[in-house]
């Protein structure tokens with residue numbers, strides 16, 4: 001019997017030519033497993049092929065894809081034993097998510113402008129350098145800054161408020177500007193490299209969605225945008241898993257997240273982001289320095305909301 005041809009690249013799947021493979025790669029689908037798990041409608045939209053063709057391609061991809069194995073519950077338990085928690089600076093907010101932001105997970109902070117997303121990210125960058133007994137992870141941080149809102153001066157004042165040496169803290173924060181969404185995604189690859197040399201325990205993306213929103217505006221690019229965001233989130237989650245790190249991302253949304261997430265006309269990767277993030281915390285303004293943080297559909301913890309305060313010292317209980 002003739003030896004079966006090895007199936008390694010997208011082009012090895014019957015029905016996928018060079019042009020289709022390129023369209024898929026442009027949309028972030030680079031290997032057979034990613035193709036195999038694509039929804040039919042997305043494949044139709046991205047590859048610009050008929051439903052019939054797409055169905056055949058998916059059947060083939062699923063046959064050849066290495067879908068992975070089931071793991072036993074005790075192995076998952078063993079891995080979860082290493083989960084550590086990072087304090088937000090507010091005990092109330094920490095308790096909302098079971099004692100701080102978890103490693104091996106993604107936490108999304110979403111809310112309108114001025115709701116405190118960037119301030120919380122700054123506080124996390126400082127806190128991760130704290131020793132474990134003070135709620136930190138005794139580690140370093142990576143920030144992917146898409147809106148140029150990182151302020152070292154703010155890190156300094158937050159550090160001083162915790163009796164930390166600002167210069168030491170700043171040395172442990174690695175910042176990269178992301179100039180567009182593909183650059184933003186590449187920076188996660190870079191993060192894996194940096195983490196080989198530095199004990200990175202936090203990777204923050206502020207804002208996760210801003211570039212995607214601008215670059216993929218309009219209905220026709222919706223499927224593509226969701227694919228890219230999905231891929232980006234999974235890359236981040238992989239980083240969280242490999243380095244037992246916290247991932248914190250921000251997402252600016254309209255003042256009515258309930259409406260926003262239910263309305264397909266609204267931009268920004270609502271569903272994709274929502275489904276990949278393990279913890280989703282909505283933020284809204286209250287009186288003066290006070291903000292209301294609310295945990296939304298968490299698998300592990302009850303919904304609830306707390307008041308926090310964003311003061312000169314940083315994030316504290318409200």
Ligand code: GTP
Nearest residue numbers: 112113114115116117118119120252289310311312
């Ligand atoms: P967008 O990125 O525009 O969506 O907003 P955001 O959610 O990131 O808001 P951000 O975290 O930038 O919050 C800005 C608010 O934080 C300001 O309006 C101030 O209320 C507060 N803030 C920022 N810096 C300081 C500071 O040094 N001291 C105090 N007390 N408050 C500050």
Ligand code: MG
Nearest residue numbers: 117118119149
């Ligand atoms: Mg911001």
